Each structure stands twice: as structure tokens, then as C-alpha cells.
Amino acid sequence: MTTEQPSVRPKTGVKVIVVGAGFGGLTAAIECHRQGHDVEIYESFPELKPLGDIISFGANAGRIFRxxxxxxxxxxxxxxISIDLVKHGFRIHKYTGEHIITQKTPEQDPDAPVFNGHRGELHEIVFNHAKDDLGIPIHLGTRIGKYLEEKDCAGIELESGEQIFADVVIGSDGVRSKARELVLGYFDRPKSSGYAVFRAWFPNTDMIADPLTKHFCENGDTFNGWIGQDVHFLFSTIKNGSDCCWVLTHKDDADIDESWSFPGKLEDVYKVFEGWDPLCKRIVSKTPESHLVDWKLVYRDPLPTWVSKGGRISLLGDSAHPFLPTSAQGATQAMEDGVTLAVCLKRAGKDQIPDGVRTYQRIRYERVKAVQKTGETTRDMWHKADWDKVKEDPTSVQFPREDWIHNFDAEKNAEEEFEENFQHFQTTVNGTRDIIYEDLATLTEGPLVPKQLSAKL
Structure with missing residues (x-):
């Protein structure tokens, strides 16, 4: 195991504004700080709250945290504060209750650990590292009215009317990103993915009082899953069994134009469980209804570009590429974005920021697209399981852990891939930068669409 000291490179003179203090925005800010840029974060929430339920970070994120x-x-x-999956594994069941297989988690690399824990509690650790350990200014309660881009700078205008400028603005402002509209040149309406998730996190009080459910809490951390047609249910106990959390993914075509997160109702959850293992309903019945959320899964077509026309505003994380929960990679890929963009800004330098930002997209685009797809394939593997084949090969329903995803080192990759991809934007034709477009008609009829060449995964 290596003991790596935190290091900050020489100052680059590059000033960065990050909008959004989620995992992607915080990582972008921390990595910009590490690479020697001056960075500040603007977040609309007035105060930090430990919201949410379970979130997963793969080894590719652990390598960044480390x-x-x-x-x-x-x-x-x-x-x-994370589940010890190495010790207990993941017990997978058929929806009727039959145990199919216990998936073992391999021993972790200390330099690339895996984490599964409460989103709010893990977020608080990262937030405090950025704010207190590194001294990165985080402006809470600051709502963005609009994004601004000029030839030599970019900025934000707060709802108060105040304008703040920097060399580059990173829009890590989620699935309803205001930056996205500026980057694309049009409003990209979210679509229903056809699925929704009921989710909850609650103390073990009622679970441990019931003889049929107390074993989940008396044996430390546990992780169980039930899979059926168009539905899967994941249930965990954590912190040595003191906390419980569950996630139920099911078909849902509700309109998500106005909102995608609502208070949930237990009676709606019970309807999904008709014909299922009675233990699933019994677990859910221990949930205080005030702790239940009905979350509609947002889907967006792949964006043609993450970078504004002037190259000084960039999307990052969910604002560019929302993931399905079954990928278990949404936050991790946002973190990889932040690492890559910080490296590209350093390597390009203050005088060539637009090309550095474009290089970030060029390095990341194909990998993100491929990882995004795994969310659909894993969901379909469970929701469309052929049970006769599962009997022959129980491993066919194990959660995939692919080396090309988890063994990835975002910082190393960005350093190795930078020059080749950066040079693509340095080519000149008659003294003009050769930023290639798929169709010149888009120059007058729609948003600019940079041509994507294959990048290494």
C-alpha cells in the first residue's frame, strides 16, 4: 500500500467557478485546487443537510478519494460508515424468495477502496474536506440566474443581479442544469426512463423488534436483493445493523416535467409487491412513511456536446450524462469528469483554456457513454431473467463488476491522453482553428456538434 501525501501543484493562474456542490462539483473543485487553479463553488442550497439514502462508489472513485x-x-x-461487503457479500433471491446465489466481493485494494453508504454522510466528509481542510470558498444559498460567456472569460449572474467572472465555469448543477441550455443552444426537456424508484433510509427500531426481520440487524451489515419481471428490490443494513435502507425499482411512466421526487406512500409500494416473497413487504412495513421517497428516474438522450461554443463553460456529471442507479457509477463518473477537467486545464494553460475544456470532453465522452449503457444492461439482466437458465447458471444474475470500469485511474488516463487529444484542436486550416463539426448546416440551423473520435475506455 502506498501512502500518498496530498499535493498541490504550482499555481496556474487559472480561475474556476464551479456551480453545484454535489460529489461531481466538489471533486472538480478539489482537483482544480490540487492542480494549482484558483476555484470557488456556488451552491443554491442554503445549508448542508445529510439527505438521501444509499450511494455506491467503485474502486475508480476510491482511487480518487485515496x-x-x-x-x-x-x-x-x-x-x-460504509457496508462491509467483503465480509457479508450480496445475497440474490428470486422474487418468490428462493435464494439464488451469494455474490462475494473480492478483497479491496487499499489504494482503490469501494464504498457503499449513506449519501448525505459520505457527502458531508467530502464537503468538509473541500471547505475546512483545503479552504475552498463555498457560497451556499446562491441561486444562479444565468450563465455568461464572453471571448476571454465566462461567468454567472446570481438572482440578486451580481455577476462573477472567471476563466472557466463548470456547470455541475444536476439534471435540471441551467448551464446545459447555454451549452446546447436549446432547452433539452427531461424524459421518463419508464422506471421509478421507491427508496428509504430508517433506524432499525421496528425491524429488530420483529422476530421475522431482526436477523437482518443482529448480524452486522447485510445486503440482499430480490429480482423479478420489471422490478428489483435491494435491502441493506449498515453501521453494524443500526440503520436500514432499501430501494425498489419498478415500471413507471409518470410525467416528470415539473418534478421527479415526491413523498412516497407505503400502499403504492405494497401494490408492486403483489405475488412476491412476503418478507419483502414485511421489511418495507417497518419504514416510517415520512422517510419514503418516490423518485422518477430521469432519462436524457446523449448530449451532442458538453462544452459551450466559446469553450469556457462545461457541463459535468448529471448535467451532461445522468446515470441509472443500476450502473452504480453515476457519482463516480462525475468524479472522473472533475479529475479529467482539472488536469486538462493545467496542461492547456491559461492561454488555451477553450481547447483544454474541449480536450476534457474528447477524453471523457466515449468512456462515459459506455459506462452509462451498463445501467440499462444490468437492469434488463434482472428484469428479464430467464429462470430456467438461471437455475443452470446462477452467476448469470450477479451484479457485474467489470475491470475496465473499476481498474480505471482517471488522473493517469487524463495525463496520458491529453496531448494526442489536445493536438486535435491545434491543427490549423488557413490560419483557423480546425474544430470539426459533423454537419456544417448546424452552424445556422442548431447547436454546434463537435465530431467525436473514439477514445480509449
Whole structure:
């Protein structure tokens, strides 16, 4: 195991504004700080709250976290509040209750740990690292009215009317990103993915009082799943069994134009469980209804570009590429975005920021697209399971853990891939930068669409 000290490179003179203090925005800010840029974060929420339920970070995220603290102090804090899947594994059941297989989790690489824990609690560790350990200014309660882009700078205008400028603005402002509209040149309406998720996190009080459910909480951390036609149910106990959380993915075609997150109702959850293992309903019945959320899964067609016409505003994370939960990679890929963009800004330098930002997209685009697809393939593997084939090969319903995803080092990849991809934008034709477009008609009829060449996954 290596003991990596936190390091900050020489100052680059590049000033960065990050909009959004989620995992992607915080990572972008922390990595910009590490690479020597001056960075500030603007977030609409007035205060930090430990919201949400379970979130997963693969080894490719753990490798990033590991570089942030002396002797791995950040990862030690995260490990203390995460599920120990190495010890207990993932027990997979048919929807009728039949145990199919227990998927073992391999021993973790200390330099690339895996985390599964409460979103709000893990987020608080990262937030405090950025704010308190590194001193990155985080402006809470600041709503963005619009994004601004000029030839030599970009900025934001707050709802108060105040304008703030920098060399580059990173729009890490989620699935309803205002930056997206500026980047694309049109409003991209979210669509229903055809699925929704009921989700909850609650203390074990009622679980442990019931003889039929107390074993989930008396044996430390556990992770169980039930899979059926168009539905899967994941249930975990965490923090040595003191907390419980579950996620139920099901078909849903509700309109998500106005909102995609609502208070949930237990009676609606019970309807989904008709014909299922009675234990599933019994687990859910221990949930205080005030802790239940009905979350509609947003889908967006792949965006043609993440970068504004002037190259000084960039999308990152969900604002560019929302993931399905079954990928277990949404937040991790946003983190990889932040690492890559920070490296590209450093390598390009203050005088060539637009080409550095475009290089970030060029390096990331194909990998993100491929990882996004795994969310659909995993969901379909469970929801369309052929049970006769599953009997012959129970491993066919194990959660995929693909090396090309988890063994990836975003910082190393960005350093290795930068020059080749950056040079694409340095070619000149009659003294003009050769930014290639798929169709010249888009110059007058719609948003600019940079041509994507294959990048290494």
C-alpha cells in the first residue's frame, strides 16, 4: 500500500467557478485546487443537510478519494460508515424468495477502496474536506440566474443581479442544469426512463423488534436483493445493523416535467409487491412513511456536446450524462469528469483554456457513454431473467463488476491522453482553428456538434 501525501501543484493562474456542490462539483473543485487553479463553488442550497439514502462508489472513485488525504484519512472516515461487503457479500433471491446465489466481493485494494453508504454522510466528509481542510470558498444559498460567456472569460449572474467572472465555469448543477441550455443552444426537456424508484433510509427500531426481520440487524451489515419481471428490490443494513435502507425499482411512466421526487406512500409500494416473497413487504412495513421517497428516474438522450461554443463553460456529471442507479457509477463518473477537467486545464494553460475544456470532453465522452449503457444492461439482466437458465447458471444474475470500469485511474488516463487529444484542436486550416463539426448546416440551423473520435475506455 502506498501512502500518498496530498499535493498541490504550482499555481496556474487559472480561475474556476464551479456551480453545484454535489460529489461531481466538489471533486472538480478539489482537483482544480490540487492542480494549482484558483476555484470557488456556488451552491443554491442554503445549508448542508445529510439527505438521501444509499450511494455506491467503485474502486475508480476510491482511487480518487485515496489521493486526497495523508495516510488515507478521508477513506478511513468513509470506511467507518460504509457496508462491509467483503465480509457479508450480496445475497440474490428470486422474487418468490428462493435464494439464488451469494455474490462475494473480492478483497479491496487499499489504494482503490469501494464504498457503499449513506449519501448525505459520505457527502458531508467530502464537503468538509473541500471547505475546512483545503479552504475552498463555498457560497451556499446562491441561486444562479444565468450563465455568461464572453471571448476571454465566462461567468454567472446570481438572482440578486451580481455577476462573477472567471476563466472557466463548470456547470455541475444536476439534471435540471441551467448551464446545459447555454451549452446546447436549446432547452433539452427531461424524459421518463419508464422506471421509478421507491427508496428509504430508517433506524432499525421496528425491524429488530420483529422476530421475522431482526436477523437482518443482529448480524452486522447485510445486503440482499430480490429480482423479478420489471422490478428489483435491494435491502441493506449498515453501521453494524443500526440503520436500514432499501430501494425498489419498478415500471413507471409518470410525467416528470415539473418534478421527479415526491413523498412516497407505503400502499403504492405494497401494490408492486403483489405475488412476491412476503418478507419483502414485511421489511418495507417497518419504514416510517415520512422517510419514503418516490423518485422518477430521469432519462436524457446523449448530449451532442458538453462544452459551450466559446469553450469556457462545461457541463459535468448529471448535467451532461445522468446515470441509472443500476450502473452504480453515476457519482463516480462525475468524479472522473472533475479529475479529467482539472488536469486538462493545467496542461492547456491559461492561454488555451477553450481547447483544454474541449480536450476534457474528447477524453471523457466515449468512456462515459459506455459506462452509462451498463445501467440499462444490468437492469434488463434482472428484469428479464430467464429462470430456467438461471437455475443452470446462477452467476448469470450477479451484479457485474467489470475491470475496465473499476481498474480505471482517471488522473493517469487524463495525463496520458491529453496531448494526442489536445493536438486535435491545434491543427490549423488557413490560419483557423480546425474544430470539426459533423454537419456544417448546424452552424445556422442548431447547436454546434463537435465530431467525436473514439477514445480509449
Amino acid at each position: 489521493r486526497w488525504g495523508v495516510d488515507g484519512e478521508i477513506t478511513k472516515k468513509m470506511r467507518a
